[in-house]
Amino acid sequence: MKNEIAIKVEHLTKDYGKGRGIFDLTFDVHKGEVFGFVGTNGSGKTTTIRHIMGFLKPDSGDVQVQGFDAWKDAPHIKSFVGYVPGEIAFPDLSTGTIFLKNQAELLGIKNMDYANSLIDKLQLDTSANLKRMSKGMKQKTAIVAGFMADKDILILDEPTTGLDPLMRETFLDIILQEKSKGKTIFMSSQMFDELEITCDRVALILDGKIIDIADVASLQDPTHRIYKIEFTNQNDYEKFKKLKFKIVRDQQKYFQVTIKIANSSINHLFNVLKNYQLKFISEVKQNLEKHFKDILTSQRHVKIVTSEELDKTRKQRKIERKTLKKQQKLQKEDKNDK
Amino acid sequence: MINKALFKQSCKANWIKWLTVTIATCTMLAIVIIVLGNLAINDIRDSLKEVFAQADQEATLKEDIIDSYDLYLSAVDGSNQIVIGVDEMFDEYDKAKEDYQSATGAPPTGEALSGIQSQVAAGVIEQFGDLLSSSGMTQEELQASIIALLGIYDFSPDMAKNGAISTITAMLPTQIEQLAQQQKLDEGATQEEAELAGQQAKEIAETAIADYLAQSKTENFVYSQNLFTANAATYVNDMMYDQVYEMQIEQGVSEKDANINAVAVKVISNTAISTYQIWQQTYSEDGVLTDEEKTAAKNEATKSISDQIPDKVAVALEELGNMDVYGLIIGSIFYRIAGLLLPMVFVIMTANGLLAGQVDSGSMAYVLSTPTKRRTVSVTQMTYLLFSLFAMFALLTAVSVISVWIVGGNNFAINFSEILLFNLGAFLTMFAIAGFCFMCSAIFNRAKYSLSIGGGLTIFSLVCTILGLFGSSVVPSAMRITQMNFFNYLSIITFFDTTDILSGSLAWLWKFGILLVIGIVTIIIGIFRFDKKDLPL
Structure with missing residues (x-):
């Protein structure tokens, strides 16, 4: 079940000229997986999503959703895909209620219970005029419209923009809940932390190319810790370096080292440090943001x-x-x- | 093929626009028809028409008058020639007899006399053959009667002369009658009209001959046409007066009015003849004109208003009189320009909003993220556009038919079938425009391009039709600038030609066909393009 592929993107290329577009993208999203997609503005996230939705025709390569071609079988794919677009613009209708009813009709939904539960969770007042809604309200309405059909695959283009921090939490809860139901979720975002919480894997896209796909679980290695230690004098610093700790980063200028250490050796470390003059010691949390930054800096040809x-x-x-x-x-x- | 939910959505999004445009256009149309139906806007036109008709009538009348006058003088001339001929005949007879006497020394008698007589008779028949044959006598009978006349001359010359003159002149009116009758028939008149004209000619000739004979008996009579012109004028003037007076009385006009009208005609008659007489006096001493001079004099005497003003002005005035004001305002101005403006605005805005607007804003994503085919979306939106347009024109048609019925139905300047064709034409024009706007909306992802191409060209068409109106035939030539007709070639509305419908020609059939084809082709292009293009949603 885990290895079944829900979305398959192969050598997908769409060239808009002047270096814009997406180039030779290849990745898979497994069934039941939450797949994150991160990148700067204009890096090609939305273009990739539009291909998955069958709105754009690839220049070359192809996209398959549950084995169906995203371009040719676009209408069929929509019967198991829910979508929250990145750009929020609603049809020319008066209120949110009318819009959601209309959307339910288009989706062929008769039972609005699930939609209503979403509305309650997001504390959305659907009776408001669509045109006068705040950005956050519009976003919530779009989320309800995308989620209410309870589809197996959810494609979300920056779904948390405009939400206040509390609502973001609620939304992330909903994502996790959907994940527990076994749904496949493909979401793009600029927020590393929310991807870290929800995603199984996260792809980094830059200038239309995938730089890295990180496994979030393996990033947060529970058997090891990373500490940054700064010494007050050079002597201690030099002495410490000669010990057999694994040094991840060495900053001579500040007499500073960063070491990676197994949980079992922590006591040993502190025993050793008793004899050194320290300026400070802090634990470095290994997270997605750091991971990608490291990759970007290590790849010199990529200049951010x-x-x-x-x-x-x-x-x-x-x-x-x-x-x-x-x-x-x-x-x-x-x-x-x- | 049609998605009900999407159709409903389009209805909800556009009904206010639709209602506003429909009410405004229907109200405009009702006002135009009812106001036109109740105002006598054709009064000026009718009076202009009347002026020209009267002028033409007067010209014909004057022509008849001059003809009658001329006929009088011709009859006098004819009588004079008969008198001269008769004199010549007897002179010749005397001379032949004298010749015989000087040759033989004795006056001719017996066979010699009858030989001379038959010789003279043959000469006379040769000279007056045409005239004499109208008496109905055969050649032999004529010969015999002339010989008898010469016999009478031998013992009573005056009696023979008078007898000959009165006999031959009595034949002249009949001949003139026959000639006049034939001429009328040649001109294409009916038998009855020809007979009437012949009879009138005969009467004129009889009067003229009587006048001549009476005057010729006066002392020191020397023939000249001038002697008779005054009598001829008086006679024709009086004849015109009598004719008109009698006709008016017959038609039930009061005596007083009949008198006034008859006098008016008499004045016209007098004017025409006076003009003609001036030419006679100017061109010849004896009053006899050559054929060429006659024509010129006649033209001068019968000039009508339209001849007296410059040609271009005359044509302009006549066209103004013939202009169809109802056809111009309802057909060319309302149905082709004013009435199309609001539906055009509706179609431009709606067509753009149905596809391009929703793609541009991104709201199309909500429809296309459901299992709805692109084809279904485009066909549904197209159906909505055509449906709303059809409903609008169905109402407009109803309003126009009711309005025409209110102002008098088929008695109104524009009848039911014409008004129905106007509505059909306007609908087909809007159908073609809607197809074009829909195609633009389906092709472009940006509303601004869809609007500027679809809407821009549509409004361009309308403006060209407005400018082209000043070059088209519905505008009288006084206001027309022929070069402006060029604009009509740039406008799709030219295929909706209201003058075709009003003139009863069937050219509108193929033009309507072209509009239909334009609409269908553009819609098909739009639907296929929308299936295949990239959507930035």
């Missing part, structure tokens, strides 16, 4: 440029250009003087 950095470089370039022009002007004036 944040928008702030981009702005900076633009400004720098502008300044450079200006100075260059000034220099040229000066040179010209010099020549003229001569």
